[in-house]
Amino acid sequence: MSTRPPRRTARPATVTPQGVPGTRAEPEPQLIQPAPAQPAPAPSSSDDTTTPAELVTYTWQITPDQANQVDYLVRRVRRQLGVRRLDRSAILFALVDIASRQDVHTILLTHLRSRLDSQTP
DSSP: OOOOOOOOOOOOOOOOTTOOTTSOOOOOOOOOOOOOOOOOOOOSSSOTTOOGGGOOOOOOOOOHHHHHHHHHHHHHHHHHHTOSOOOHHHHHHHHHHHHTSHHHHHHHHHHHHHHHHHHOO
């Protein structure tokens, strides 16, 4: 049994819209519709009235080890929540909300005091 591909036969000539025989008609151009605009993502904080123009860039410098700790926390929380995307700001504000409780605030102050005391010569 032969495994050769089937022979191609010549296609019949077509007439273009301009009436020139022997050439193929150009396909109609397809208009590409732009995707509908997606709404801007909501801010991560609980205040949903903030517009993207009102957002403030909040950055600080940290060591590579601190960056690894933050990234590990973000990945771990993301995995435990079962979400693909979670902004660091969402985690930061969740921690701020938690730290506003008096018992957690006291623990935070104690922890920070001990770190500051260990850094002073």
